[in-house]
Amino acid sequence: MSVLVVGSIALDTVKTPVEEHADLLGGSASYAAVGASFFSPVKLVGIVGEDFPNEHIAYLKGRNIDLGGLQQVPGKTFRWSGEYMWDMNTRETRSVELNVFEHFTPTLPSAYVESPVVLLANIAPSLQSHVLDQMSRPQFVIADTMDLWINIARGDLEALLQRVDMLILNDSEARQFTQETSLIKAGAKIRTMGPKYVAIKKGEHGCLLFGDGEFFSCGAYPLEDIHDPTGAGDTFAGGLAGYLAARGNGSIGFSQLRHAVVFGSVLASFNVEAFSLERLRSLTQMDIEARYQAFHKMSQFEVLG
Amino acid sequence: MSVLVVGSIALDTVKTPVEEHADLLGGSASYAAVGASFFSPVKLVGIVGEDFPNEHIAYLKGRNIDLGGLQQVPGKTFRWSGEYMWDMNTRETRSVELNVFEHFTPTLPSAYVESPVVLLANIAPSLQSHVLDQMSRPQFVIADTMDLWINIARGDLEALLQRVDMLILNDSEARQFTQETSLIKAGAKIRTMGPKYVAIKKGEHGCLLFGDGEFFSCGAYPLEDIHDPTGAGDTFAGGLAGYLAARGNGSIGFSQLRHAVVFGSVLASFNVEAFSLERLRSLTQMDIEARYQAFHKMSQFEVLG
Numbered sequence: 213m214s215v216l217v218v219g220s221i222a223l224d225t226v227k228t229p230v231e232e233h234a235d236l237l238g239g240s241a242s243y244a245a246v247g248a249s250f251f252s253p254v255k256l257v258g259i260v261g262e263d264f265p266n267e268h269i270a271y272l273k274g275r276n277i278d279l280g281g282l283q284q285v286p287g288k289t290f291r292w293s294g295e296y297m298w299d300m301n302t303r304e305t306r307s308v309e310l311n312v313f314e315h316f317t318p319t320l321p322s323a324y325v326e327s328p329v330v331l332l333a334n335i336a337p338s339l340q341s342h343v344l345d346q347m348s349r350p351q352f353v354i355a356d357t358m359d360l361w362i363n364i365a366r367g368d369l370e371a372l373l374q375r376v377d378m379l380i381l382n383d384s385e386a387r388q389f390t391q392e393t394s395l396i397k398a399g400a401k402i403r404t405m406g407p408k409y410v411a412i413k414k415g416e417h418g419c420l421l422f423g424d425g426e427f428f429s430c431g432a433y434p435l436e437d438i439h440d441p442t443g444a445g446d447t448f449a450g451g452l453a454g455y456l457a458a459r460g461n462g463s464i465g466f467s468q469l470r471h472a473v474v475f476g477s478v479l480a481s482f483n484v485e486a487f488s489l490e491r492l493r494s495l496t497q498m499d500i501e502a503r504y505q506a507f508h509k510m511s512q513f514e515v516l517g
Numbered sequence: 518m519s520v521l522v523v524g525s526i527a528l529d530t531v532k533t534p535v536e537e538h539a540d541l542l543g544g545s546a547s548y549a550a551v552g553a554s555f556f557s558p559v560k561l562v563g564i565v566g567e568d569f570p571n572e573h574i575a576y577l578k579g580r581n582i583d584l585g586g587l588q589q590v591p592g593k594t595f596r597w598s599g600e601y602m603w604d605m606n607t608r609e610t611r612s613v614e615l616n617v618f619e620h621f622t623p624t625l626p627s628a629y630v631e632s633p634v635v636l637l638a639n640i641a642p643s644l645q646s647h648v649l650d651q652m653s654r655p656q657f658v659i660a661d662t663m664d665l666w667i668n669i670a671r672g673d674l675e676a677l678l679q680r681v682d683m684l685i686l687n688d689s690e691a692r693q694f695t696q697e698t699s700l701i702k703a704g705a706k707i708r709t710m711g712p713k714y715v716a717i718k719k720g721e722h723g724c725l726l727f728g729d730g731e732f733f734s735c736g737a738y739p740l741e742d743i744h745d746p747t748g749a750g751d752t753f754a755g756g757l758a759g760y761l762a763a764r765g766n767g768s769i770g771f772s773q774l775r776h777a778v779v780f781g782s783v784l785a786s787f788n789v790e791a792f793s794l795e796r797l798r799s800l801t802q803m804d805i806e807a808r809y810q811a812f813h814k815m816s817q818f819e820v821l822g
Contacts, residue, residue: 298698299698300698393603393604393605394740394741394742395739396739396740396741397741414722417719417722417723418722418736420739427739427815428815428816428818429736429739429815429816430816430818431723431734431736431816434700434701434725434732434734435699435701436699436701436702437699470818471818471819474818504820505820508818508819508820510732510733510734511733511734511735511736511816512817512818513733513735513775513776513779513813513817514776514813515809515810515813
């Protein structure tokens with residue numbers, strides 16, 4: 213099965229205490245689509261300007277990503293610039309130029325309408341809902357979000373939650389959204405707002421997955437060096453969605469989501485090892501499989517009799 | 518086998534955003550000894566004053582803790598007072614009265630000298646070394662430490678590290694001690710300083726265990742409500758040491774330590790559910806077993822073919 217990914221496509225300028233690089237391929241949909249493409253075919257919906265480099269188009273096509281839903285329009289591509297502090301966890305946005313993204317309306321080609329798995333990567337919740345308006349009964353809908361929408365579009369976000377199977381957000385966003393300091397309470401509370409499943413990302417500390425009376429705590433693959441955390445969450449969501457789509461037409465339940473979360477974490481762990489999508493460019497299925505095995509080995513323990 | 522525990526015994530006053538309680542049983546050795554006592558017999562070395570309540574003595578004896586190494590001397594018991602901020606993670610020490618603890622010299626009764634497993638709970642590293650001076654070749658020595666000793670007694674701590682099998686410390690202490698921001702690098706660096714094994718505690722995010730080419734990442738059991746984090750690390754160390762001692766005379770390797778870390782985490786998760794040692798007072802073997810199973814269920818995933 214294929215996965216439909218909608219979100220932002222950007223040209224990023226990223227500074228860390230060690231390096232700075234400009235005009236990198238970025239945006240939530242770029243990371244998510246490439247992440248998903250390691251597991252299943254992808255259909256991408258997004259917008260770029262005339263300045264968007266052909267090499268990025270060629271790269272996405274080469275990843276088996278269908279660009280029938282990519283709008284290329286007059287004007288400049290969305291640009292984002294950010295800087296990471298010495299701990300590589302704190303990030304400051306230096307500038308945002310929405311450009312063509314400001315008037316983006318996601319429009320689905322007819323071939324996209326029946327996509328079984330949908331990943332609504334981080335964009336305004338009204339646009340995420342607009343994508344669902346155009347679809348016929350997708351099997352599994354995942355939405356990612358961020359603090360900005362919790363602050364300025366809470367109503368839209370709450371409306372969206374009635375229509376998605378799974379919400380992904382990070383720990384501070386979950387606390388902000390629910391006003392609960394306990395993540396366990398926050399996850400349970402969000403489930404009462406619509407989504408059957410909730411994934412709370414804790415960055416370098418892993419991820420918590422909540423279902424109906426079920427719970428999974430997944431660590432993060434530990435890394436010696438992190439070169440660029442940008443897009444880790446989007447890559448996680450993409451890997452997770454792609455893994456689910458690859459399961460075929462079987463039902464998607466907690467057991468499948470458990471593995472999807474692990475594969476998403478594995479992909480995200482690779483992504484932060486280099487700037488932009490660079491590490492994903494050279495990544496192989498064997499790399500993913502080896503890290504999954506290593507991750508398993510370092511985090512498992514037996515039931516004792 | 519029994520475990521020898523040496524450390525501080527205190528009367529604590531603890532304030533949280535919700536509650537405040539005075540004159541609670543506390544100190545690194547109290548938590549560690551009670552934690553260990555769920556798995557094996559314990560021999561305790563410590564000091565208290567004339568004001569130390571008989572009920573605490575009776576409680577420790579009732580836990581199968583040998584108090585032959587407990588000195589009760591003229592003067593007042595060590596007192597500590599601290600306050601937790603709203604997030605229950607940030608702690609401010611309000612007052613410290615060393616009292617009889619100021620001139621404590623740990624002295625081992627002859628029956629203690631051959632203890633196979635030793636837990637040097639958090640006290641000055643020179644005192645930890647002094648305990649080892651009195652012993653004949655223990656099988657496995659674990660030391661806990663804190664930021665204070667890294668700051669004011671680094672030389673003593675480095676000397677101690679040559680003599681211990683395992684060091685336990687928390688994430689900020691590991692970073693401070695090694696000047697490495699990556700915990701993976703920090704753990705590896707501490708291993709080059711002496712201990713064959715290092716456990717880095719990450720509070721609510723679990724624990725990392727480092728061995729010779731081996732690594733284990735253990736989550737923390739997720740809790741909805743934390744009432745008092747005091748002693749969580751000491752209880753973890755105690756549970757870990759007690760579990761190892763209970764394994765009998767077999768060799769202690771990475772596989773045993775992996776399970777010891779999980780049992781230590783389980784015990785610590787109970788400890789923070791109430792003030793002081795209150796939750797441990799009512800804790801049963803069945804509670805521990807049930808949480809171990811639940812912890813296993815929520816953190817495991819299979820190797821996929």
